Amino acid sequence: MGTTTQRVSSTRGFALLAVLGGLLVGAAPASAAASAPVLAGLSGLAGGTAVALTVIGAPSGTAPPDVVAAASGDPSTTARSTADVTAAALPAVDMEATVLAAQIDPRRADDTLTPGAKASVLLVEQALRDRNLLDARWVDGYFGTQTISAYAAYQRSLGYSGIAASGLPGTTSLTRLGQDRFAVTRAIGPGSRVQRDGHVVDARTQAMLTEAERLLGFRLVLEQGSYNPGGDSTSAGTHDGGGVVDIDIAGMSATTRTAAARALRRVGFAAWVRDPSQGDWRWHIHAAAINDTDLSSPAQHQTGDYYLGRNGLANHAPDDGPRIPIQTWEEYQRTR
Numbered sequence: 001m002g003t004t005t006q007r008v009s010s011t012r013g014f015a016l017l018a019v020l021g022g023l024l025v026g027a028a029p030a031s032a033a034a035s036a037p038v039l040a041g042l043s044g045l046a047g048g049t050a051v052a053l054t055v056i057g058a059p060s061g062t063a064p065p066d067v068v069a070a071a072s073g074d075p076s077t078t079a080r081s082t083a084d085v086t087a088a089a090l091p092a093v094d095m096e097a098t099v100l101a102a103q104i105d106p107r108r109a110d111d112t113l114t115p116g117a118k119a120s121v122l123l124v125e126q127a128l129r130d131r132n133l134l135d136a137r138w139v140d141g142y143f144g145t146q147t148i149s150a151y152a153a154y155q156r157s158l159g160y161s162g163i164a165a166s167g168l169p170g171t172t173s174l175t176r177l178g179q180d181r182f183a184v185t186r187a188i189g190p191g192s193r194v195q196r197d198g199h200v201v202d203a204r205t206q207a208m209l210t211e212a213e214r215l216l217g218f219r220l221v222l223e224q225g226s227y228n229p230g231g232d233s234t235s236a237g238t239h240d241g242g243g244v245v246d247i248d249i250a251g252m253s254a255t256t257r258t259a260a261a262r263a264l265r266r267v268g269f270a271a272w273v274r275d276p277s278q279g280d281w282r283w284h285i286h287a288a289a290i291n292d293t294d295l296s297s298p299a300q301h302q303t304g305d306y307y308l309g310r311n312g313l314a315n316h317a318p319d320d321g322p323r324i325p326i327q328t329w330e331e332y333q334r335t336r
């Protein structure tokens with residue numbers, strides 16, 4: 001419904017021009033008695049652009065979801081004006097918080113909510129419910145396995161498959177789900193795919209690795225990248241999506257290995273030193289970028305487990321790495 005957005009924008013633009021015009025007209029007679037002409041200009045505006053003022057002044061979020069849903073599928077003038085009023089002040093869905101909840105909540109043993117995510121997750125769940133993809137009893141602000149399944153079904157309904165239909169919200173699907181219902185704020189995404197050490201990673205992961213190297217003062221060499229076509233049986237699919245890398249730490253001292261894991265954690269990876277006793281592999285650091293919207297489902301589980309203090313392996317053992325305050329790449333960038 002791009003036309004609706006454009007209509008709202010142009011209506012707003014006209015109102016803004018009208019206000020500016022009124023102020024300019026009011027300001028024109030110089031400083032003496034300036035307030036009266038300004039008021040006159042504004043009252044003239046109120047008469048001339050009643051529709052625009054109605055849109056701007058409309059109360060937010062008061063239209064019941066079923067009315068909005070009807071409006072979005074109905075091209076009649078009445079329906080469009082309903083959509084316009086709603087679009088004037090849509091509630092916000094914080095995408096960072098929503099994606100974080102979608103990684104952590106399915107891994108929780110209880111029904112604790114992810115801090116800061118409840119209002120956003122509720123809006124997403126209400127939209128899924130109104131599309132008959134989520135039972136009303138799961139509309140609770142908790143992005144658990146039921147909500148993941150519903151979101152994946154929604155992504156499939158848009159024609160997505162594979163990691164694009166993993167149930168982890170991406171910018172495009174979330175924005176479409178929010179059409180006439182909510183505005184997506186703090187949008188995040190993996191960026192384009194780039195080469196690093198002969199492996200494929202996404203641009204967000206590349207930037208995170210570069211910053212970790214800057215903190216460490218030495219290069220981090222990959223031995224496995226992202227977007228694998230499901231070929232590596234030792235990785236259980238964690239490298240099939242974006243945001244996941246293995247770093248070669250052969251020859252590093254225990255101190256240096258730990259320092260590398262700490263730097264990777266600081267910039268927003270769930271990162272663990274893996275040793276040969278844990279699996280059929282050499283010494284390496286396995287790192288999964290928290291809030292990378294291209295994470296495969298197994299990698300989502302690992303970032304969620306990291307938040308919950310586990311090691312990201314099938315045995316769900318306690319985290320054996322350096323514990324520091326957990327933050328995403330975006331949070332790191334805002335606080336540094």
Ligand SMILES: [Zn+2]
Nearest residue numbers: 235245246286
């Ligand atoms: Zn790995």
